Amino acid sequence: xxATRTDRSNDHTNDTDNNQQREFDKMFMMVKKHLLAASVSxxxxxxxxxxxxxxxFVLGTNEVGIPSYNLLTAVNTNSVYPMIYDNLVAQDDDLxxxxxxxxxxxEAPDGMSWVFHLKSGVTFHNGKxxxxxxxxxxxxxxxxxxxxxxxxxxxxxxxxxxLTVKFNMKNPDPNILYNLASSFMGIPxxxxxxxxxxxxxxxxxxxxxxxxxxxxxxxxxxxxxxxxDYAWGSSLSANQGPAKLARxxxxxxxxxxxxxxxxxxxxxxxxxxxxxxxxxxxxxxxTLAVAKIPGQEVxxxxxxxxxxxxxxxxxxxxxxxAINQPEILANVFSNxxxxxxxxxxxxxxxxxxxxxxxxxxxxxxxxxLLDEAGWTMGADGIREKDGQKLSVSLWTQNDSIFRRLxxxxxxxxxxxxxxxxxxxxxxxxxxxxxxxxxxQLAVRSYFWNNADIVDWFFGADRLGYxxxxxxxxxxxxxxxxxxxxGSKTSEERVANFTAxxxxxxxxxxxxxxxxxxxxMAFNKDRxxxxxxxxxxxxxxxxxxxxxxxx
Amino acid sequence: xxxxxxxxxxxxxxxxxxxGISGAWLVLVVLGxxxxxxxxxxxxxxxxxxGAFVAPSATHWLGTDEFGRDLLTRILYGARTSLSVSSIAIxxxxxxxxxLGAAAGYLGGAFDRAVTIFVDLxxxxxxxxxxxxxxxxxxxGITGTMAAIGVAYLxxxxxxxxxxxxxxxxxxYIEAARSVGASGSFxxxxxxxxxxxxxxxxAAMLATGxxxxxxxxxxxxxxxxxxxxxxxxxxMSSGSALLFKAPWIIIFPGLAVAVTVIAVNLFGDALIxxxxxxxxxxxx
Numbered sequence: 070x071x072a073t074r075t076d077r078s079n080d081h082t083n084d085t086d087n088n089q090q091r092e093f094d095k096m097f098m099m100v101k102k103h104l105l106a107a108s109v110s111x112x113x114x115x116x117x118x119x120x121x122x123x124x125x126f127v128l129g130t131n132e133v134g135i136p137s138y139n140l141l142t143a144v145n146t147n148s149v150y151p152m153i154y155d156n157l158v159a160q161d162d163d164l165x166x167x168x169x170x171x172x173x174x175x176e177a178p179d180g181m182s183w184v185f186h187l188k189s190g191v192t193f194h195n196g197k198x199x200x201x202x203x204x205x206x207x208x209x210x211x212x213x214x215x216x217x218x219x220x221x222x223x224x225x226x227x228x229x230x231x232l233t234v235k236f237n238m239k240n241p242d243p244n245i246l247y248n249l250a251s252s253f254m255g256i257p258x259x260x261x262x263x264x265x266x267x268x269x270x271x272x273x274x275x276x277x278x279x280x281x282x283x284x285x286x287x288x289x290x291x292x293x294x295x296x297x298d299y300a301w302g303s304s305l306s307a308n309q310g311p312a313k314l315a316r317x318x319x320x321x322x323x324x325x326x327x328x329x330x331x332x333x334x335x336x337x338x339x340x341x342x343x344x345x346x347x348x349x350x351x352x353x354x355x356t357l358a359v360a361k362i363p364g365q366e367v368x369x370x371x372x373x374x375x376x377x378x379x380x381x382x383x384x385x386x387x388x389x390x391a392i393n394q395p396e397i398l399a400n401v402f403s404n405x406x407x408x409x410x411x412x413x414x415x416x417x418x419x420x421x422x423x424x425x426x427x428x429x430x431x432x433x434x435x436x437x438l439l440d441e442a443g444w445t446m447g448a449d450g451i452r453e454k455d456g457q458k459l460s461v462s463l464w465t466q467n468d469s470i471f472r473r474l475x476x477x478x479x480x481x482x483x484x485x486x487x488x489x490x491x492x493x494x495x496x497x498x499x500x501x502x503x504x505x506x507x508x509q510l511a512v513r514s515y516f517w518n519n520a521d522i523v524d525w526f527f528g529a530d531r532l533g534y535x536x537x538x539x540x541x542x543x544x545x546x547x548x549x550x551x552x553x554x555g556s557k558t559s560e561e562r563v564a565n566f567t568a569x570x571x572x573x574x575x576x577x578x579x580x581x582x583x584x585x586x587x588x589m590a591f592n593k594d595r596x597x598x599x600x601x602x603x604x605x606x607x608x609x610x611x612x613x614x615x616x617x618x619x
Numbered sequence: 620x621x622x623x624x625x626x627x628x629x630x631x632x633x634x635x636x637x638x639g640i641s642g643a644w645l646v647l648v649v650l651g652x653x654x655x656x657x658x659x660x661x662x663x664x665x666x667x668x669x670g671a672f673v674a675p676s677a678t679h680w681l682g683t684d685e686f687g688r689d690l691l692t693r694i695l696y697g698a699r700t701s702l703s704v705s706s707i708a709i710x711x712x713x714x715x716x717x718x719l720g721a722a723a724g725y726l727g728g729a730f731d732r733a734v735t736i737f738v739d740l741x742x743x744x745x746x747x748x749x750x751x752x753x754x755x756x757x758x759x760g761i762t763g764t765m766a767a768i769g770v771a772y773l774x775x776x777x778x779x780x781x782x783x784x785x786x787x788x789x790x791x792y793i794e795a796a797r798s799v800g801a802s803g804s805f806x807x808x809x810x811x812x813x814x815x816x817x818x819x820x821x822a823a824m825l826a827t828g829x830x831x832x833x834x835x836x837x838x839x840x841x842x843x844x845x846x847x848x849x850x851x852x853x854x855m856s857s858g859s860a861l862l863f864k865a866p867w868i869i870i871f872p873g874l875a876v877a878v879t880v881i882a883v884n885l886f887g888d889a890l891i892x893x894x895x896x897x898x899x900x901x902x903x
Contacts, residue, residue: 326859350863400668401685467841469860473685476846480666480686493759493841 122295122315122617124596127328129342130468131516133321134288134496139270141262144215146252148341149291149319151608153194154255154276157185157204158246159303162363162605164416164518166246169303169610170199170256170277171234180241180557187232188301193258194281201228206259208236218524219248222554243559247519252608277301279312279613291319305603305610313597313616325469332357332590339591341607344470345405351590358593361586362606363416367409368514368582370478371526371537376509378459382577383442388510389428389580390435391485392478397583401474405588409581411574412523419520419566426575435485444486452486463489464503464511466496474582475512482510504533511537512582518605520566524549527573538578548572594618631893638889641882648879652698661689663696664847672865682867685857690867694875697849701879704761704844705830708768713823715769716776717812723777724784725807734777742774750833751842759842767837768830779822783815817894824890828883835876851876 132147140146140154159169171185191199205226212220222242227235236245248254261275274282279302280293295315302309320337322328325344331337333354343351343359351357370392378384394408410427413420444452444459452459463482465475475491482489489510494502502508515522525531528549529541548569556562589607591598597616604610632638651658667687675682681690723734741749746768753767787793788811796806831851837843838852846853851872858869 324859326862329863344860346861346864396668400671469857472841472846473857473860476686477666477668479846480664491845493845495840498755 122313123317124314124339124615124617125318125320125337127320127322127331127337127340129340130323130325130328131342131514133323136287137270138274138282138285138291139262140253140255140257141210141214142270143253147319148607149293150252150255151278151610152280152293152317152612153274153278153282153609154252154257155278155301155303155609156251156255157187157249159305159608159610160247160250160605161305161603164605166250167304169250170301174246180243181238183236183238183245185234185236187234189232191277191301192298193261193277194275194296195258195261197258197260198231199256199277200231201234202231203256203259204228204234207256210259210262211254214253216253218521218553219251219254240554241557242554243556243562244519244521279609280317283316288321290321293317293319299613302613303610306613307599308613310613312613314612317612323468329590332592335592335595338595339589341589343588343590345402345585345588347590348403348405348588356592356594358591358598360589360591360598360602362589362602363518364406364584364586365414365516365518365605366514366585366587367412367414368474368512368585369409369412370580370582371511371513372578372580373506373509373537373539374576374578375506375539378442378444378454378461379509381442383438384444385577387435387438387442387485388482388487389577390431390438391481391487392428392580392582393430393432393481394582395430396481397474397477401477402583402585406583406585409584411581412526412570412579413520414518414584416518417520418563419523419570422567422571422574426571428574428577428581432485439486446486450483450486451488458488459486460488460490461509462507463491464499464508465491465493466499467493468496471512478512478582500534503537506533506539508537513537520563520570521553523566523570523573524553527578540573540576540578542573542576545569545573545576628890628893632886632889635889635892637885638893641885641889644878644882645886648698648875648882649702651695652702655692655695655699658695659689659692661692663688663692663849672861674865675867681871682865684854684868685861685865690854690871693849693854694851694872697851697854697872698875698879700761700838700844700848700850701831701834701876704765704834704850705768705827708765708834709772709823709827709830711765711769712772712826713776713819716773717780717815717819719773720777720780720782721784721807721812721815724781725788725803725811731781734781738774738777741770742778746771746829746833747836750837751840754837754842759837759845761844761848764834764837764843768833771833772826772830775822775826776819779819780812780815783818784811787811787814821887821891821894824887825884828880828887831876831880831883 128147135145135147137143138150138153140150155170157169157171158174159167161167170188170191172188174183174185176183187199187201193199205228208220208223208226211217222238222240222245223236224239225237227237229235255276255278258275261273262269265273271285279296279299281296283292283294285291293316295312297311299311300309322331328340329347332340348359351359372379372385372388374380374385379388394410398404398406398408407415410429411420411422439452444454447453463475463479465471472493479489479491515526526535527538527540527545528536529546532539532541548565552562552565552569556565587606595618597618599611599614602611633642665688670683670687671685673679673683679689679691681694684690684693719734723731749771750767753770754763757763757766793806793810796810834843834850835852835855838850839856841853841856843852844850854872855869855876858865858872861868
């Protein structure tokens with residue numbers, strides 16, 4: 070699954086380059102079209118399949134700027150990762166797990182060990198057979214990554230034979246299948262990673278996936294070509310053999326409007342993430358269609374609990390209750406998607422917290438809390454206390470949708486007496502800015518479909534970034550440890566995470582805003598999309614079934 | 620060149636058709652910016668989300684934006700941001716540039732070399748790059764934008780003034796002044812600077828046009844005036860994402876920038892003609 074767990078990132082500094090590149094690409098596309106037209110007459114003479122099975126996809130603006138395809142150094146991943154790498158298991162949109170590189174698996178009754186049986190005949194892109202030793206090496210290498218918590222519960226890995234892997238656990242981890250299915254744990258050839266060092270993931274990337282990395286230009290595009298040896302597709306794909314497409318170009322276009330124009334003009338075949346503003350426009354265009362993908366994103370407003378006046382929980386709660394989720398859903402997102410009332414997407418069981426603790430718009434209560442905290446309304450509509458104005462900073466990044474949403478949030482905060490000063494940062498630098506801890510409020514979003522995102526964004530050992538709220542609470546830490554490592558079964562894990570999520574929410578280190586739906590837009594004259602999209606996003610599992618209409 | 624004389628050349632510039640039309644537009648924009656509060660019944664910062672994306676109509680002459688705010692009101696207040704930022708920035712730039720350039724040109728020596736090196740260093744980068752770097756250091760907002768634009772154009776005025784001073788300082792009337800015992804500062808302020816003013820004035824006019832574009836560019840990147848303060852560039856930036864849904868959000872601020880910048884340039888042209896050396900000689 071695609072898991073850009075962190076945030077929307079976007080780099081406008083490359084605009085000039087991109088424009089030139091775009092001009093070039095347009096010319097190239099025109100030439101290509103002519104060539105295609107010329108080839109039509111020839112195709113009658115050629116066997117089927119000799120035609121160019123190529124497509125151009127555009128990554129979402131939130132996926133722009135991945136530095137490499139090295140999973141072991143990645144903090145963010147993008148949709149190309151799962152084209153190159155396969156996982157041991159695959160997850161479907163109903164959150165169930167299915168065989169992938171592992172044919173089957175067994176969990177010990179006490180949860181203290183897992184045995185995975187690997188498919189035979191699987192090879193890496195460099196021809197090397199994929200064996201249990203690769204899994205063992207990969208798990209060891211994974212321990213030094215930013216996401217090492219995913220394998221924390223694994224004490225040791227045994228390889229009784231080439232096709233069997235056994236995990237001995239420190240503690241039961243009901244989330245282990247989820248972690249193994251995550252795009253962070255797509256399995257590379259560990260020997261290639263070691264051999265190539267810093268070049269790995271940039272000049273070359275070696276996985277077992279349906280596509281091989283052909284070229285990668287930072288911030289511009291990634292080209293992948295079909296892995297013709299592929300014969301181990303997941304059962305979630307209709308096609309278990311080699312992909313239908315021979316070559317895919319994934320372009321990075323940092324501005325939604327530019328990407329959309331490219332789609333309309335035929336310069337590209339599909340946009341992996343279509344902003345809701347364009348849905349109406351798509352409906353009027355006979356050549357374009359939309360495929361719905363389960364939503365994984367949540368927009369929220371982190372509140373820095375270490376900065377005055379937000380050290381006072383009443384002021385935090387007041388700010389959170391000032392956010393008018395239904396108004397935002399209706400007017401900024403044209404009623405596509407859903408409101409968010411807690412930190413997690415609604416599909417997760419851990420999102421079902423005590424209704425009394427969910428955060429919903431309540432201006433009257435917000436005003437009452439600010440009065441109680443001693444902030445009295447001034448003549449100019451801004452509250453004051455001891456001669457001090459209720460003036461706070463509100464950070465955002467310079468993508469158009471963030472700027473727009475943040476301006477609405479600013480007006481909603483003003484309605485209860487906050488003077489929120491917007492500060493816009495380039496999305497490539499904002500993460501470093503958070504690490505300074507100078508911010509008070511911000512508007513952000515994340516992509517993730519597991520409750521452990523609460524740990525990622527509120528864990529006390531990640532202050533500044535990813536813990537933008539600078540939340541450090543002993544009780545939360547206790548509940549966090551219990552949720553992360555103290556759950557024996559899935560049910561227990563759900564209960565523990567629900568309790569942790571509930572407690573964090575009760576301290577108001579954030580205000581939930583909105584859960585988008587995810588839409589992929591494509592040219593239906595060009596692309597042959599599967600009727601049903603399996604999996605949790607557009608991954609290799611989906612892409613092997615995508616073809617081109619000729 | 621005295622103040623009276625510079626005013627008279629402005630008046631002369633206005634008399635030409637090119638200067639007249641462009642001048643009229645500029646006066647209109649300046650008046651609109653000053654009296655924005657009286658000219659429109661709407662607020663530039665009060666949102667009315669259900670009333671967003673209204674096409675141009677009798678109530679909202681230029682339509683409403685994505686927050687339901689009247690676009691004409693935003694453009695008028697945006698003129699305030701655009702004009703004040705660009706003219707204050709260029710004003711600062713002209714003042715500092717003239718002081719530095721005059722001092723360098725008049726004093727010469729090590730000071731001249733130091734100034735030249737510094738100025739050539741910034742001159743070698745495009746203005747937009749210098750401005751972006753400075754905004755990154757100072758932080759986004761109106762102050763940051765002003766400072767960034769001011770420094771970005773500093774090199775131009777320093778070099779121009781310095782070259783002018785270097786050219787004039789060996790003229791015979793300067794020697795004459797020096798020979799009757801005039802002090803250095805007297806010569807600088809009474810003779811050198813006034814005579815270097817005319818080309819700087821024209822350059823300043825033309826740079827103001829560029830500065831409006833630079834301000835709009837920084838605004839477009841979200842680095843200029845921060846919301847809800849309107850700026851033409853920021854309005855165009857948000858409009859670009861809504862091109863299909865509400866094209867007027869990008870078209871009208873875009874027109875405002877384009878027409879104003881053209882007007883500034885045409886007026887600068889007219890001013891060049893009005894300040895023509897030959898004409899001036901005839902007057903004398």
